[in-house]
Amino acid sequence: MGKTIVEKIFSSRCGRDVEAGEVVMAPIDAAMIHDITGPLAIQKFREMNGGRVFDKKGVIILFDHQVPADSIPAAENHAYMRQFAKEQDIHNYDLREGVCHQVVMEKGLATPGKIVVGADSHTCMYGAGGAFATGIGSTDMGFVLKFGALYFRVPQTILARVKGTFQPRVGAKDLILSIVHDIGADGATYQAVEFAGPTIRDMDMAGRMTCCNMAIEMGGKAGIVAPDETTWAYFKERSDVAPFPLESDPDAKYSGVRDYDVSRLAPQVAVPHNVDQGVDVKEVAGTHVDQVFIGSCTNGRFEDLAEAAEVLGTHRFSDEVRVLIIPASRDEYLKALRAGLIERFVEAGALVEAPCCGPCMGGAIGLIGPGEVSLSTSNRNFKGRQGSAEGKVYLCSPATAAASAIYGEITDPREVRS
């Protein structure tokens, strides 16, 4: 019987044949903690009589949810984690680099075939680079910091096969919103979602990251794309990993196979208050928006900002809308700066912030008030997610966000002329 890519990763890291459904105590190659879930993980590690962490090079520490510190408790959390990093001699990226998942990817810390965990649900994003990566809680993370291992039920895999060429201004975010809508908010619970097919092969790493990032929105334990030339080229300049074969066998056993054709896919918008409530943009076109947020680990990369800038063209953003643009990392910020995108956004009326999670989790800057509507390129539209529970959050692509920011209402990006 053939194996899925996920079964192969567990088999290789476990040193024996492992199948979906088995419970294993697997070794962990890298573990990420940030300023929200990290302090509790450290506390749990200490309560477990932690001592030294399992591998100081395997622990990634950074701050992104509340940076720069927006309250005294946030500053205390940062100080607590800085102290831990120092005491354990762990490199601390602190608040300099950006959003955790983007930083882990661009520093080459989650390469193909590795098992990586993060104390954040969107850790599944690293599957874009062929790692098995999943989000865990703080107590599990305390255990990982101590032992460098964790219990897993090796997940079954749903295969999402994608073909067709996107229409202009339609892309990865529209695809994943439509897949989440199709599979449902809990359709992939306890399973991995493998993205495959010619459309994924043609997709750049930024698009693959957007897709894998949102696997959790279907309940998925992981998202994954088999490494190919695009993957190896991405890691070539970021790590010392050399290409090796890693893909599902043709006769691998999947828990489900879904086929998608993107050729006629329209821009998608997830309406409040669930991520699987995706609709074609035309169904909500004209909806007034108070704030537009372009950023987050889902869509704050250079490619996303470039897509938004292309739609913006020589327009201005509406004075009726607060436009918040937050690159996902320092590297992405610099690329956008050097390409002139930042200047264009500021000129058009946007507020550009230093790399951080922004309003995505509703813990820090850019919150919305009662009755307000946010249109966002991030990954969740739960009630109260970006501030007031009486507000509403819609999710979309960077192209749709930019188009809507020009007119102050949800707008099909294909209808914007430059």
Add this chain to the structure above:
Amino acid sequence: MRAWKFGDNIDTDAIIPGRFLTIYDPKELASHAFEGIRHEFAKSVRPGDVIVAGRNFGCGSSREHAPHALSGAGVRFVIARTFARIFYRNAINVGLLPLVCEDADRIRDGAEISVDIEKGFVESEGARYRIEPVPDFLQQIVNAGGLVDYAKDLTEVETCTGSRR
């Protein structure tokens, strides 16, 4: 014990909103539990009350603040048709028992409810509903009193390779 009934897809932002995540004390978290969606919960919940929900309870974030907010309110059990994976695991780890019950929908909001873990059922208004047993490998953690107690005295774990790297 009273049942607090919720619907499907109750996410972790609904259980405890992001702006309270600098708090780690379960009791203080409890004072903001379900703040955006059910204001009376934090004020009226009594120790021993039970959360009853539909499908996909606890979807969303990995924040352990969510099960802590419920255990801080004195809740020991969450009974749902299905749970989101990370919440389920977090709940086990912090000593809040997630119980899967296909008939959770039949339990009324505010109804008296009792839970019999040993015999594997919940009872409410004269009806008994079967609950699924907690899987073996998690039962060990529950029996130890949570993952911290389970891990405290371990000096080493055996990974599936038979040794630590």
